[in-house]
Amino acid sequence: MDYNISHLKELESESIFILREVASQFENPVILFSGGKDSILMTYLAVKAFYPSRVPFPLLHVDTGHNFPETIEFRDDLVKKYGLELKVGSVQKAIDAGVLQEEKGFNASRNSLQTHVLLESLEEGKYDAALGGGRRDEEKARAKERFFSHRDEFGQWDPKNQRPELWNLFNGRKQFGEHFRIFPISNWTELDVWQYLAEEEVPLPSLYFAHERSVITRDGILLADSEYLNKRTEEEPFEEVVRCRTIGDMTCTGVWRSDARTVDDIIKEIATTRMTERGGRADDKRSESSMEDRKKQGYF
Amino acid sequence: MKHDYINSELLRFTTAGSVDDGKSTLIGRLLYDSKSIFQDRYEEMELASKRRGESEVNLAYLTDGLKSEREQGITIDVAYRYFSTPKRKFIIADTPGHIQYTRNMITGASTANVALILVDARNGVVEQTRRHAIIASLLQIPHVVVCINKMDLVDYDEEVYDRIREEFEAFATKLDVHDVQFIPISALKGDNVVHRSKNMPWYGGSTLIYYLETVHIGSDHNLIDCRFPVQMVIRPHNDEFHDYRGYAGRVAGGVLKKGDEVVVLPSGFSSKILKIDTFDGEQEEAFPPMSVTVLLDDDIDVSRGDMIVRPHNQPQVTQDLDVMMCWFDQDKPLQLRGKYTIRQTTQEARCIVRDIRYKMDINTLHRNIEDRKIEMNDIARVVLRTTKPFFVDEYRQNRITGSIILIDEATNNTVGAGMII
Numbered sequence: 194m195d196y197n198i199s200h201l202k203e204l205e206s207e208s209i210f211i212l213r214e215v216a217s218q219f220e221n222p223v224i225l226f227s228g229g230k231d232s233i234l235m236t237y238l239a240v241k242a243f244y245p246s247r248v249p250f251p252l253l254h255v256d257t258g259h260n261f262p263e264t265i266e267f268r269d270d271l272v273k274k275y276g277l278e279l280k281v282g283s284v285q286k287a288i289d290a291g292v293l294q295e296e297k298g299f300n301a302s303r304n305s306l307q308t309h310v311l312l313e314s315l316e317e318g319k320y321d322a323a324l325g326g327g328r329r330d331e332e333k334a335r336a337k338e339r340f341f342s343h344r345d346e347f348g349q350w351d352p353k354n355q356r357p358e359l360w361n362l363f364n365g366r367k368q369f370g371e372h373f374r375i376f377p378i379s380n381w382t383e384l385d386v387w388q389y390l391a392e393e394e395v396p397l398p399s400l401y402f403a404h405e406r407s408v409i410t411r412d413g414i415l416l417a418d419s420e421y422l423n424k425r426t427e428e429e430p431f432e433e434v435v436r437c438r439t440i441g442d443m444t445c446t447g448v449w450r451s452d453a454r455t456v457d458d459i460i461k462e463i464a465t466t467r468m469t470e471r472g473g474r475a476d477d478k479r480s481e482s483s484m485e486d487r488k489k490q491g492y493f
Numbered sequence: 494m495k496h497d498y499i500n501s502e503l504l505r506f507t508t509a510g511s512v513d514d515g516k517s518t519l520i521g522r523l524l525y526d527s528k529s530i531f532q533d534r535y536e537e538m539e540l541a542s543k544r545r546g547e548s549e550v551n552l553a554y555l556t557d558g559l560k561s562e563r564e565q566g567i568t569i570d571v572a573y574r575y576f577s578t579p580k581r582k583f584i585i586a587d588t589p590g591h592i593q594y595t596r597n598m599i600t601g602a603s604t605a606n607v608a609l610i611l612v613d614a615r616n617g618v619v620e621q622t623r624r625h626a627i628i629a630s631l632l633q634i635p636h637v638v639v640c641i642n643k644m645d646l647v648d649y650d651e652e653v654y655d656r657i658r659e660e661f662e663a664f665a666t667k668l669d670v671h672d673v674q675f676i677p678i679s680a681l682k683g684d685n686v687v688h689r690s691k692n693m694p695w696y697g698g699s700t701l702i703y704y705l706e707t708v709h710i711g712s713d714h715n716l717i718d719c720r721f722p723v724q725m726v727i728r729p730h731n732d733e734f735h736d737y738r739g740y741a742g743r744v745a746g747g748v749l750k751k752g753d754e755v756v757v758l759p760s761g762f763s764s765k766i767l768k769i770d771t772f773d774g775e776q777e778e779a780f781p782p783m784s785v786t787v788l789l790d791d792d793i794d795v796s797r798g799d800m801i802v803r804p805h806n807q808p809q810v811t812q813d814l815d816v817m818m819c820w821f822d823q824d825k826p827l828q829l830r831g832k833y834t835i836r837q838t839t840q841e842a843r844c845i846v847r848d849i850r851y852k853m854d855i856n857t858l859h860r861n862i863e864d865r866k867i868e869m870n871d872i873a874r875v876v877l878r879t880t881k882p883f884f885v886d887e888y889r890q891n892r893i894t895g896s897i898i899l900i901d902e903a904t905n906n907t908v909g910a911g912m913i914i
């Protein structure tokens with residue numbers, strides 16, 4: 194008898210182990226919920242990890258105010274289905290209160306404002322561990338990320354101050370005021386995520402599947418048209434059958450021409466398209482190291 | 494089971510080589526030839542190559558890391574890379590091979606099924622090759638594959654391959670490595686990496702990718718000695734699961750079955766496995782590396798750090814640990830009589846360093862009993878005394894229950910990694 198489990202089951206088991214370590218080593222963890230498939234997967238794995246107990250941490254969603262309506266609807270359904278607790282940090286509120294200023298110009302996005310609200314919300318909630326859906330295959334700067342990523346009192350990440358992770362031993366000790374970002378799905382690739390979601394039949398937001406939508410073209414990327422998007426006069430919206438590969442703020446999440454209507458279609462599509470999913474994010478295109486820079490500031 | 498890919502397994506391997514042996518090129522080649530590189534990333538690479546005035550696309554850029562390191566032109570940490578074929582998914586722990594990065598190599602090696610050691614065909618077995626083999630042996634990586642690279646620069650000569658192979662084998666007899674394979678390759682040209690080489694008809698073995706896809710990893714875990722370290726207790730406190738009391742954890746050894754007689758350490762109480770539970774329903778058995786929840790027949794007091802084992806196969810219960818320790822702290826050497834926090838499986842306690850027996854030369858295995866100052870990247874045999882009993886196995890028997898880390902109590906940094914002897 195051979196005692197083997199599949200790569201997806203092994204990844205699942207590893208993530209569940211990490212989630213349980215977090216529950217054991219930290220006082221007040223929180224799941225950063227973006228509405229994308231990675232944070233949906235993480236939430237689903239948390240439900241598995243603590244079954245039949247409820248997930249012992251709340252979800253924190255930083256609402257830019259420019260979310261796809263589908264994201265909010267999906268989030269609320271998910272919270273209800275698994276009896277989760279939801280906290281919302283609002284960028285709109287911070288703007289209204291004069292704490293933050295809206296970016297101007299055509300590429301205005303609320304991404305950088307998100308960082309501020311995120312850090313504020315973490316401080317307010319006194320969270321000592323924030324679980325993120327980041328994966329190491331996403332981007333070069335993440336290839337060396339730890340499962341337990343140490344942040345100083347300012348929420349900053351110092352590549353030189355990261356702890357080695359050996360075997361199954363994770364060290365979440367910290368000084369007062371410091372916290373950790375935890376990445377339970379570090380070892381999953383985009384394909385692993387989709388394969389797993391397909392195998393487990395996890396429900397997903399409709400945005401991931403091909404649908405008709407009004408879009409514009411900018412810098413070779415299709416952007417969803419919305420009232421939040423500042424358009425140049427020549428950027429005439431047109432109808433297209435598209436889907437999202439990542440879900441973020443409406444103003445900077447690219448959409449793709451696609452007719453993938455099921456998760457299996459998506460898996461086939463990924464196997465044949467030769468573009469990374471972040472390739473469609475306008476915010477990553479700004480500079481070669483933009484992800485790394487934002488990470489140092491505490492975005493991830 | 495609805496999809497084919499559900500049969501695919503996970504294999505972790507670590508790579509080490511001296512600077513310029515071609516490690517980055519080889520990883521780039523594996524990713525590129527297995528079609529795991531996306532177009533936009535390929536274009537980035539193309540651009541980076543052009544910027545530096547290189548004529549061909551340099552596959553090595555694919556594995557470039559953080560900005561600061563890019564600027565310095567060196568790799569200083571463990572970077573994880575991913576690729577897959579229809580048979581397996583691979584995780585590469587990519588580590589720099591220089592002696593000052595011993596701790597990174599050890600980190601990468603700790604979870605690897607396979608150690609990939611790169612040798613430059615022109616240079617043969619050098620000090621760094623020996624060091625990488627020693628690390629593979631020390632960390633008990635079950636399989637070692639020696640890739641003799643740059644065969645194109647030695648006219649694909651069989652004699653060169655044979656000589657290096659003999660040299661390595663002679664040295665390896667001193668080590669605790671059992672499964673060693675040799676593959677002549679050219680990472681640059683692609684020979685025997687993913688595609689079989691036409692330039693080396695004398696070589697009858699497999700390509701690197703075929704080796705990685707087929708090497709038997711089913712017995713890499715200890716499947717004999719049952720070890721279930723309790724990670725947390727699951728008590729739902731709701732009407733539906735009113736009396737539910739489950740012990741969640743990841744199986745560290747052996748095969749647990751429903752109905753098995755068990756003993757819980759440290760209390761020594763015995764009971765039976767009532768149920769092995771998961772979100773996906775009850776399981777008949779559980780084995781490494783599964784994460785499950787175990788329910789017992791009797792209502793006994795069990796908490797995090799306890800271990801569920803079989804009555805006639807128990808780990809050592811001890812406060813005295815004899816370990817091979819690699820030191821990680823760049824600021825402070827290991828302190829004799831120093832106190833640290835120690836972690837093993839899900840247990841934590843304090844410990845004192847009672848003795849530093851010798852420092853081991855990582856290039857020669859020589860035991861130095863004169864110089865016992867243990868600084869970053871040094872490896873030493875040390876004796877620890879813990880404040881409470883730990884449930885341990887020899888690292889050679891079980892890499893999970895046989896490993897520990899030390900944490901500095903002032904900085905909270907992980908400063909040492911040890912293997913129990």
Ligand SMILES: Nc1nc2c(ncn2[C@@H]2O[C@H](COP(=O)(O)OP(=O)(O)O)[C@@H](O)[C@H]2O)c(=O)[nH]1
Nearest residue numbers: 511512513514515516517518553643679680681
């Ligand atoms: N001729 C030849 N050159 C190679 C081969 N593999 C790598 N190189 C070259 O050796 C140099 C160092 O390779 P690189 O992958 O950067 O080495 P690393 O320092 O081990 O990552 C580069 O100029 C490569 O193009 C090979 O198989 N044949």
